[in-house]
Amino acid sequence: MDIVSATAGDATTTTPYRMRLLAGWADTGTTAGLAEHHRRYAPLPPAAFAGRGGPARLIGLVESSGLRGRGGGGFPTARKLAAVAAGRGPRTVVANGCEGDPAGAKDRVLMELAPHLVIDGILLAAHAVGAAEAVLCVHEDSSAIPVLAAALRERGATRTPIRIVEVTRRYVASEETALVSVLDRGDARPRGRFPRPTERGVRSRPTLVDNVETLAHLALIARYGDAWFRAAGTDDSPGTTLVTVGGAVNDPGVYEIELGLPIGAILQVAGGPLVPVQAVLLGGLGGTWLGPEFVRTPLSHAGCRTAGAALGIAAVIALPAAACGIAETARVLRFLADESAGQCGPCMFGLPAIADDMDELALMPDHAGRVAARLRSRLAVIPGRGACAHPDGAVRLAASALHVFADDVAGHAEGGPCRWVGQPSWMPVPAPAGRRR
Amino acid sequence: MSRTPLRLRVEPITCHAHGICRELLPELIRLDEWGYPVLDDHPVPAALLAPARVAVRSCPSLALRLDRMA
Amino acid sequence: MGQSLWFASRGTGLVTALLLTATTVLGAIHAGRVTSARWPRFTLHAVHRNLSLLTLVFLAVHVASAIIDPYAGIAWLDVVVPFVSTYHPFWLGMGAVAFDLILAVVVTSLLRRRIGLWWWRAVHLSAYALWPVAMLHGVGIGGADTRLGWVLALYLACAAAVLVAVVRRLLVRDPDRDARRRAWTS
Structure with a gap:
C-alpha cells in the first residue's frame, strides 16, 4: 500500500488540514532517525513533568486535551491513565501496535515512519502511570519490527525498559485482554471483559494498554500542550487522526486528517474515487456500511454515531456502485467467522451461521425473504454475548449491509444469482480459496 | 440479605452449552x-x-453467576 | 451379637457396590449430555449426587462394622492406608484405595467452586478408576459370597451397565467440544 499523505484539498467545511504525526516523514517516505526526530519535534521536555506532581500534571494535560484512544474504542485516554496510576503495586504499559484488522495499516505506517514518536509516547505513558516496564506488541513478521528495533537501539537505555513482543497475526489477537493473555501465557485469545486490564492486567497488575497512535499523540501533547491539540478536530473528537483509505480510490493508503473531516473529503485526499462509489465501509471490517450519505458524514465520534456508525480504527473502504454489497459483506463475514478464537458459543457458531446466510442471500435468490428473516433473528441474538467485541463487530457489519444494500437484497430476490460472485473482491480479506483449514 | 438488585450473567468462555440453567429457570x-x-x-x-x-x-x-447490578 | 456385625459388613458392602455402580452410570450419562423430557439433566444430576451421598452412608456402615467386628482384626488405619492389613492385604488394600478416591471425589465436589473446574474435573475423572478398584475389592474379598450365583449375576450386571454408559459417553458427539478443538490454530 502506498504511503501517501496529502492536504485536504477540496474539504470545504473544516479548517485547513494539519499534519502532525506524519509531518515531514511522509514527504520522504523514509524512517525518521533520532537526530531528525529531535530536529522536528525537539527532545521531550523532561523538566515539565518531573517531580512529585509531574505524572499527575501530565495526566491532567491529557485530560484537558480530550485525547481519545485510536485503537477502535475511542475511550478517553486520561481516564485509562488515571485508573492505572491509581492501581496498587508495579504497573505495566503495553503499546498496542498489532492492528489485527486487515482494513487498517495506519499503525504499521506510523511505526515505520515515526518510531521515535511512538517510543516517546510509551515513555511518557510509563512515567504518567508509574510503570517500571513497557512492552511494544507488534504482529509477527511485521515490517515495522526491524525499524522499531533499530530505533530502540539508537535510544540506548531508556528510563523505562521497552521490549518488543511479536504476536500471532490473528484478528482477535490485538484485543487488549488477548495481549495481556499472550504476555502472561502465550495464548493470544481474549480473556473476557472483566476485570479490565487497568485493574488486573499483565501478571495481574494494573496495566495500561494503549494503541501506538494514541501514544504518539500523547508525545505531541506533552510538547505542545492541550490547546494546541484541540486546535484541530472537533469538540468531542479533538486532534488529527490517521486514516487508512482503501477500495475504489485512486491512491489508497494511510493519511493524516483532521477529525471531523467529511468522509467524502477523505476520499478526495486519497486521490478521489476511481469509479462511482455507492457506499463505504467505515471503522474496519467489523464496522458499518454507510450509503451515499457518507459524503457529508464527518469522521468524528459524534459524527459517526449520528450516522449510526462507529469510528473504530478509522478505516474507510470505498465500494464501487457496480459491486454487490451483499456478496462483499459475505466475504468479510466468512473471514471474521474464521478468525473467531472459538471460545464463546455465540461467536463460534453464530458467525459461521450469519456468513452462510449472507452467502445464501447472494447466491440463492429463491427464498431470499426467508433467509433474510433468519439472518435478522440471528443478528438480534448474538451481540454482547462474547468475551470480546468480535461477534458484535460482525453483527454490526451484517446489519448495516442489510440496511444499506436493501435494494440488492430485493434485487437478488427477483433475479438470478449475484453477478458479482466470483469477481475479485474490493475488501481487504484473503481470498476464500487461500483460507486456513 | 442485601436488597441490591441481582442479575444473572454467564461467562461466555466458560459456558459449554449444557443447558441445565434453562431447565431450572425457563x-x-x-x-x-x-x-x-x-x-x-x-x-x-x-x-x-x-x-x-x-x-x-x-x-x-x-x-452462571448472580451479580450485583452496578 | 455373634456374627451379625460381619454379616452387616458383607451386606452393606454389596449394597455399596450397587449404589456406587448406579452413581457412576448416572455420572457418565450426565457427562454424555443426554436429555429427555422425562429425565432433564438437572434431575439426572440431582439423583447422581444424592445416590453418591447414600453410597457414603452405606460405605460408612460397611467400614465401621468391619472394623468393630473382631473377626478379621481390621484396624482403622487399614481403611485409608492400602496394603498394610493382616487380613487379605491385597484385596483389602484395593478397598482402601477406593475409599481414598471416593473421599477425594466427594471433597473436591463439595469444594468445586473454590478449587476451580480444572482440579475438580481431574479428580472427578478418577471415578472411572475408582469403580473397578472398588468392585475388585468386593469380588476378591467376598470369598464364598462371590461364588453365589445371584451375587455373580449382580456383579456382571453392574459391569455391563458401567461399560455401556462409558462407551456411550465416549461416542456421543458434543458440538461445543468439537468446535473448541478445531477453532484456534495459531
Whole structure:
C-alpha cells in the first residue's frame, strides 16, 4: 500500500488540514532517525513533568486535551491513565501496535515512519502511570519490527525498559485482554471483559494498554500542550487522526486528517474515487456500511454515531456502485467467522451461521425473504454475548449491509444469482480459496 | 440479605452449552439455536431468586453467576 | 451379637457396590449430555449426587462394622492406608484405595467452586478408576459370597451397565467440544 499523505484539498467545511504525526516523514517516505526526530519535534521536555506532581500534571494535560484512544474504542485516554496510576503495586504499559484488522495499516505506517514518536509516547505513558516496564506488541513478521528495533537501539537505555513482543497475526489477537493473555501465557485469545486490564492486567497488575497512535499523540501533547491539540478536530473528537483509505480510490493508503473531516473529503485526499462509489465501509471490517450519505458524514465520534456508525480504527473502504454489497459483506463475514478464537458459543457458531446466510442471500435468490428473516433473528441474538467485541463487530457489519444494500437484497430476490460472485473482491480479506483449514 | 438488585450473567468462555440453567429457570433463561443461554439485563425478581441460585449452583461449568447490578 | 456385625459388613458392602455402580452410570450419562423430557439433566444430576451421598452412608456402615467386628482384626488405619492389613492385604488394600478416591471425589465436589473446574474435573475423572478398584475389592474379598450365583449375576450386571454408559459417553458427539478443538490454530 502506498504511503501517501496529502492536504485536504477540496474539504470545504473544516479548517485547513494539519499534519502532525506524519509531518515531514511522509514527504520522504523514509524512517525518521533520532537526530531528525529531535530536529522536528525537539527532545521531550523532561523538566515539565518531573517531580512529585509531574505524572499527575501530565495526566491532567491529557485530560484537558480530550485525547481519545485510536485503537477502535475511542475511550478517553486520561481516564485509562488515571485508573492505572491509581492501581496498587508495579504497573505495566503495553503499546498496542498489532492492528489485527486487515482494513487498517495506519499503525504499521506510523511505526515505520515515526518510531521515535511512538517510543516517546510509551515513555511518557510509563512515567504518567508509574510503570517500571513497557512492552511494544507488534504482529509477527511485521515490517515495522526491524525499524522499531533499530530505533530502540539508537535510544540506548531508556528510563523505562521497552521490549518488543511479536504476536500471532490473528484478528482477535490485538484485543487488549488477548495481549495481556499472550504476555502472561502465550495464548493470544481474549480473556473476557472483566476485570479490565487497568485493574488486573499483565501478571495481574494494573496495566495500561494503549494503541501506538494514541501514544504518539500523547508525545505531541506533552510538547505542545492541550490547546494546541484541540486546535484541530472537533469538540468531542479533538486532534488529527490517521486514516487508512482503501477500495475504489485512486491512491489508497494511510493519511493524516483532521477529525471531523467529511468522509467524502477523505476520499478526495486519497486521490478521489476511481469509479462511482455507492457506499463505504467505515471503522474496519467489523464496522458499518454507510450509503451515499457518507459524503457529508464527518469522521468524528459524534459524527459517526449520528450516522449510526462507529469510528473504530478509522478505516474507510470505498465500494464501487457496480459491486454487490451483499456478496462483499459475505466475504468479510466468512473471514471474521474464521478468525473467531472459538471460545464463546455465540461467536463460534453464530458467525459461521450469519456468513452462510449472507452467502445464501447472494447466491440463492429463491427464498431470499426467508433467509433474510433468519439472518435478522440471528443478528438480534448474538451481540454482547462474547468475551470480546468480535461477534458484535460482525453483527454490526451484517446489519448495516442489510440496511444499506436493501435494494440488492430485493434485487437478488427477483433475479438470478449475484453477478458479482466470483469477481475479485474490493475488501481487504484473503481470498476464500487461500483460507486456513 | 442485601436488597441490591441481582442479575444473572454467564461467562461466555466458560459456558459449554449444557443447558441445565434453562431447565431450572425457563422464566429468565432461553437458549439460542446452538444451545447457549440468552439472558436479559433485568434484575432477577425476588420470587425467582431461589431457583436462580439453584441454577447458578447447578451449572456444570460454573459459568452462571448472580451479580450485583452496578 | 455373634456374627451379625460381619454379616452387616458383607451386606452393606454389596449394597455399596450397587449404589456406587448406579452413581457412576448416572455420572457418565450426565457427562454424555443426554436429555429427555422425562429425565432433564438437572434431575439426572440431582439423583447422581444424592445416590453418591447414600453410597457414603452405606460405605460408612460397611467400614465401621468391619472394623468393630473382631473377626478379621481390621484396624482403622487399614481403611485409608492400602496394603498394610493382616487380613487379605491385597484385596483389602484395593478397598482402601477406593475409599481414598471416593473421599477425594466427594471433597473436591463439595469444594468445586473454590478449587476451580480444572482440579475438580481431574479428580472427578478418577471415578472411572475408582469403580473397578472398588468392585475388585468386593469380588476378591467376598470369598464364598462371590461364588453365589445371584451375587455373580449382580456383579456382571453392574459391569455391563458401567461399560455401556462409558462407551456411550465416549461416542456421543458434543458440538461445543468439537468446535473448541478445531477453532484456534495459531
